[in-house]
Amino acid sequence: MDLKRGREPLVIAIDGPAAAGKGTIATRLADHFGLPHLDTGLLYRAIGRIMADRGFDVDNEDLAAVIAENLDPDDLRDPRLRGHEAGELASRVAVHQKVRAALVRFQREFAGRDRGAVLDGRDIGTVICPDATVKIYVTASAEVRARRRTDELLAKGRDVDYARILSEIRSRDARDSGRATAPLKAADDAVRLDTSDLDREAAFAEAVAIVERVAGNSTAERTSFRST
Numbered sequence: 001m002d003l004k005r006g007r008e009p010l011v012i013a014i015d016g017p018a019a020a021g022k023g024t025i026a027t028r029l030a031d032h033f034g035l036p037h038l039d040t041g042l043l044y045r046a047i048g049r050i051m052a053d054r055g056f057d058v059d060n061e062d063l064a065a066v067i068a069e070n071l072d073p074d075d076l077r078d079p080r081l082r083g084h085e086a087g088e089l090a091s092r093v094a095v096h097q098k099v100r101a102a103l104v105r106f107q108r109e110f111a112g113r114d115r116g117a118v119l120d121g122r123d124i125g126t127v128i129c130p131d132a133t134v135k136i137y138v139t140a141s142a143e144v145r146a147r148r149r150t151d152e153l154l155a156k157g158r159d160v161d162y163a164r165i166l167s168e169i170r171s172r173d174a175r176d177s178g179r180a181t182a183p184l185k186a187a188d189d190a191v192r193l194d195t196s197d198l199d200r201e202a203a204f205a206e207a208v209a210i211v212e213r214v215a216g217n218s219t220a221e222r223t224s225f226r227s228t
Helices: 022-033 041-053 061-069 073-077 084-093 097-111 124-128 142-155 162-178 200-227
Strands: 010-015 037-039 116-121 134-139 191-194
Touching: 010 022, 010 124, 010 200, 022 037, 022 116, 022 134, 022 200, 037 041, 037 097, 041 061, 041 073, 041 084, 041 097, 061 097, 084 162, 097 116, 097 124, 116 124, 124 134, 134 200, 142 162, 191 200
Parallel strands: 010 116, 010 134, 037 116, 134 191
Antiparallel strands: none
């Protein structure tokens, strides 16, 4: 099914825990369907990184909110944002309700582009884009995600310990899922994609199939409604 030429905006919301593979899947879906992509986690990583660089307390909600309100798109280009430390900082910043509120408009404006967009994060399908055309919740077991992250860091020459990475991932899952504002969870109408036993190619192929199936059904329903 060719969705690239569809007249209706195609908004794909991808959520899931750290190291489940959602970022890779989102990037490839955006390229496949010719849509802009926003890794919303970079927003929180950038705020945490800026605060740490300036010696600020990342648990200071009011200060973090001020930085969020003044975030510049160029701040997302910092290569350090892809690192493990930035991920931990982001998880701490993301619990702040004022920060999340400050970033909602940024994300919704991105999703509101004429042709649509692909956004990945932890509350895209539940809070940011509850009316997204397609919602996918990408997940994997904590053990598999810890192994992936460990292998990734080892490949970069980092001296890491699997047990410590596993502990950090479990702690982050608990923090992200237990926060009062926009906790990590699958939207009721999201399709779950467990990548525990899938390689990258298989996971991507399954994601494409999900988008084509769900978006195709959505298009069919809209066409049927207009014709009645």
